[in-house]
Structures are given as C-alpha cells and as structure tokens.
Amino acid sequence: MLRTVYIFAIVCWLTLIAVGLCEEATLHSDEAPRDDDRLKGVGAKVVILEEASRLDEAVFTEVIVPLLNVRDTAMLAISTPLDENNFYSTLLQMKDPQTDGPMFRVLEIKLICEACAAKGIKDVCPHRRELIPPWKNDHRREIMTKALFEGQPRMYMQEQLGIPSGSDARCFDVDSIDRFVATSADMTNDPQYVFVGIDTCGGGNNFMAIVSGCYNRSNALQILAVDTAPITSDMQLEAEIASHATRLRKHISRNAVLVSIIEANYGGWVQSSRIAHLLENHGPALHVTCDKKQENRRPGIYTTWEIKERMRHELQRMLRENRICLFSEVASTRVGDVVELAKQLKRCEYVYKASTTSATVERKRMITGKVNGQNDDMAIALMLLSYWSAHFINVNGKCATRL
Ligand SMILES: *[C@@H]1O[C@H](CO)[C@@H](O)[C@H](O)[C@H]1NC(C)=O
Numbered sequence: 001m002l003r004t005v006y007i008f009a010i011v012c013w014l015t016l017i018a019v020g021l022c023e024e025a026t027l028h029s030d031e032a033p034r035d036d037d038r039l040k041g042v043g044a045k046v047v048i049l050e051e052a053s054r055l056d057e058a059v060f061t062e063v064i065v066p067l068l069n070v071r072d073t074a075m076l077a078i079s080t081p082l083d084e085n086n087f088y089s090t091l092l093q094m095k096d097p098q099t100d101g102p103m104f105r106v107l108e109i110k111l112i113c114e115a116c117a118a119k120g121i122k123d124v125c126p127h128r129r130e131l132i133p134p135w136k137n138d139h140r141r142e143i144m145t146k147a148l149f150e151g152q153p154r155m156y157m158q159e160q161l162g163i164p165s166g167s168d169a170r171c172f173d174v175d176s177i178d179r180f181v182a183t184s185a186d187m188t189n190d191p192q193y194v195f196v197g198i199d200t201c202g203g204g205n206n207f208m209a210i211v212s213g214c215y216n217r218s219n220a221l222q223i224l225a226v227d228t229a230p231i232t233s234d235m236q237l238e239a240e241i242a243s244h245a246t247r248l249r250k251h252i253s254r255n256a257v258l259v260s261i262i263e264a265n266y267g268g269w270v271q272s273s274r275i276a277h278l279l280e281n282h283g284p285a286l287h288v289t290c291d292k293k294q295e296n297r298r299p300g301i302y303t304t305w306e307i308k309e310r311m312r313h314e315l316q317r318m319l320r321e322n323r324i325c326l327f328s329e330v331a332s333t334r335v336g337d338v339v340e341l342a343k344q345l346k347r348c349e350y351v352y353k354a355s356t357t358s359a360t361v362e363r364k365r366m367i368t369g370k371v372n373g374q375n376d377d378m379a380i381a382l383m384l385l386s387y388w389s390a391h392f393i394n395v396n397g398k399c400a401t402r403l
Pocket residue numbers: 183185188216217218219220221322323324325
C-alpha cells in the first residue's frame with residue numbers, strides 16, 4: 001500500500017538536497033494553491049511537504065494521498081509538529097496494520113531527551129545541545145528568543161524545542177464534560193417551552209444534529225433528546241425531524257411550545273424555514289430568528305465567529321456551574337449518541353485560520369471540533385441550545401429572539 005512512502009522529519013538542508021536531486025513537487029504550506037484542482041493529475045517521484053503540519057489537510061487527502069498510491073512515489077515531510085490532533089502528528093504515529101510497526105520512517109529531533117523530559121525539564125537539555133544547528137547556536141540569541149516566547153510555554157516547546165504539547169486550545173474543560181454526561185435527572189416540571197437546537201448539514205460533512213432541552217425549576221438546562229444523522233435528501237430531513245419531535249412529545253405536554261434554534265449558515269433561510277415548517281407539524285412552535293426584517297421575519301440564525309464564541313462561553317459556564325444535565329430517559333435514535341456528544345465537546349478547540357487574501361491581516365480565531373475530518377454537529381447544536389435559549393423573547397407569535 002503505502003510501503004514506499006517515508007516520512008523524514010529532518011532538518012531543512014536535507015530537504016534542499018532532495019529538491020535538487022529529484023523531480024519535485026514542493027508544497028510550501030504558506031503558498032499552497034487555493035484551488036487544489038491545479039495540482040491534480042500530477043505524477044511525482046518525490047513529494048516534499050515543507051512545514052507539513054501547516055498544510056491544509058484537504059490538500060493532503062485530496063492531492064497528496066492519491067499521488068502516494070502510485071508505485072515508487074516517495075514522500076518527504078518535514079515540520080515542527082503541532083498538537084496531537086494535527087494530521088501530521090497522526091501520520092507520525094500511524095501503524096502498518098500488517099506488521100504493527102510504524103507506517104512511516106520517522107526521524108524525530110527533540111531538544112530534550114526522554115530522561116530530562118521525564119524530570120519535567122522544559123528547556124534545551126545538556127544532552128541534546130549538539131543537535132542545535134550552528135546557525136542557531138548562539139547563547140545570546142537564545143536568551144532573546146526565550147524572552148520573546150515569554151508567557152507562551154507551549155509555543156516555545158513547539159517551535160524551539162520541536163515538542164508538541166497537549167492541546168491547550170480546548171473550548172471546554174474535560175472534567176465538566178464528564179460530569180455533565182454522567183448526570184441523569186428525572187423531569188420535575190412540566191415545561192412550557194422546549195428548545196430544539198439544530199445544526200444543519202454543511203461545511204464538508206452531511207451530518208445534522210438535533211439537541212433538545214428545557215429548563216428545570218432551578219434554571220438548569222435539562223437535555224431531553226439528542227440525535228445526529230447523515231442527511232442527503234429532503235425526505236430524510238423530514239423523517240429525522242418527525243422522529244425527534246415525536247420522541248420529545250412523549251415527555252412533554254401537548255401545549256408545550258417547541259422553540260427552534262436553527263443554524264442557517266449553510267442552508268440559508270430556505271432550509272431553516274423548511275425545518276421550522278416541519279417542526280410545526282408537531283404542535284405549537286416558535287422559531288428563534290436573527291432576521292433583521294421587521295415584518296415577516298424568517299426563522300433561523302446566522303452564527304458569526306463572534307456569536308460562536310458567545311455560544312461557547314455560555315455553554316462553558318453552564319458546564320462549569322453544573323447548570324446542565326441529562327434527562328434520565330434521554331431519547332436518541334442511536335445508542336452512543338451521548339458518548340459521541342461528549343467526544344465532540346472534548347474535541348472542540350480554537351484554531352487560527354490565516355487570511356486567504358492577505359498575510360498581514362490578523363488571523364481569525366475559530367471554534368471547531370472537525371479535527372481530522374470528524375464531526376462537530378452535536379457540539380454545535382448544544383452550543384446553539386445553551387446560548388439562544390437564554391433570555392429569549394417572543395417577538396410576534398411566530399418568531400423569537402434573544403434579548
Ligand atoms: C435542576 O438541574 C440541576 C442540574 O442537574 C440540579 O442540580 C437541580 O437540582 C435541578 N433542580 C430541580 C428543581 O430539579
């Protein structure tokens with residue numbers, strides 16, 4: 001399979017020599033072409049990925065992997081590794097299923113030896129000093145760079161010492177997620193409003209998540225039903241909404257109002273209106289909207305990065321303060337959906353997205369759980385639910401908004 005493929009995490013000059021010797025296709029992450037299509041169909045003897053961990057993962061899977069399928073193609077990848085969720089870190093640890101040995105040949109250069117790392121030393125250790133290349137071996141400069149990395153130990157470890165450290169970019173703390181999914185509470189009230197958070201399909205995957213809940217007497221959000229399903233047709237969408245709403249209705253009164261919170265980012269007003277309409281088949285419903293039009297507001301909300309951050313913050317607070325719990329009979333179509341929800345929450349992290357148009361514009365901070373092609377639809381649906389259900393007001397009998 002990928003027998004002939006090797007990864008060398010190796011110093012730059014080797015890369016340069018290799019470029020000189022081979023028919024090369026060098027992808028610098030910072031100038032990776034915007035449309036990968038231009039790269040396709042190119043055969044290569046040696047693929048060299050410089051700063052591989054920064055390469056867009058889509059370019060790797062769509063362009064590089066097919067190239068590697070061609071006999072006698074080799075890949076050289078060099079990079080300072082990013083955190084363990086990065087695809088490059090995954091490659092380094094991949095095992096050949098047949099031999100159980102490493103899939104790639106990996107050469108790691110760390111400036112702290114195992115023994116010193118075990119002692120908790122977080123700086124260049126005396127046993128690895130000789131690895132510092134001559135052009136960097138300058139004590140005064142070392143002091144200066146260290147000072148410049150002050151307050152960013154993770155960055156220092158990563159960039160100067162070549163050591164990836166655990167992600168400190170997580171959006172939610174793991175302990176409170178574990179606490180939340182371990183809860184199991186009975187319903188002690190007959191809620192007047194039940195909120196339905198819906199993350200619609202889009203952004204590279206076809207999963208839709210629906211997470212519903214209501215507030216108990218002490219104002220804690222109780223999660224009543226969670227679902228995630230791949231949606232590829234309108235019929236499926238209809239069936240999924242119907243299934244979710246029917247299960248919800250078993251536990252709440254016929255007069256309880258379903259308040260939809262539908263993200264319209266991908267499907268636009270058309271899809272959010274369609275989903276809202278489908279929900280209306282299942283009793284009284286209201287729809288949260290961010291439509292600015294005063295008359296005839298359409299259901300659905302667009303989440304900017306700023307709003308996503310507010311959503312994250314609200315959920316994080318609820319998790320920390322134990323103001324969110326699971327209904328003891330939490331209803332979902334597939335076993336394991338709650339486990340999946342917890343996994344997605346733990347995966348959510350901040351990533352920095354470079355501007356595609358300018359190198360000088362500040363990089364955008366984004367929240368995502370789509371690490372290594374995995375989904376984050378349930379986590380997003382829960383964030384929608386926790387933020388938009390707070391302090392909502394009924395605008396006109398059909399739509400609601402957040403105060
Ligand atoms: C509401 O849920 C919270 C969180 O689980 C719980 O601590 C609280 O006791 C519940 N309140 C009522 C009145 O059931």
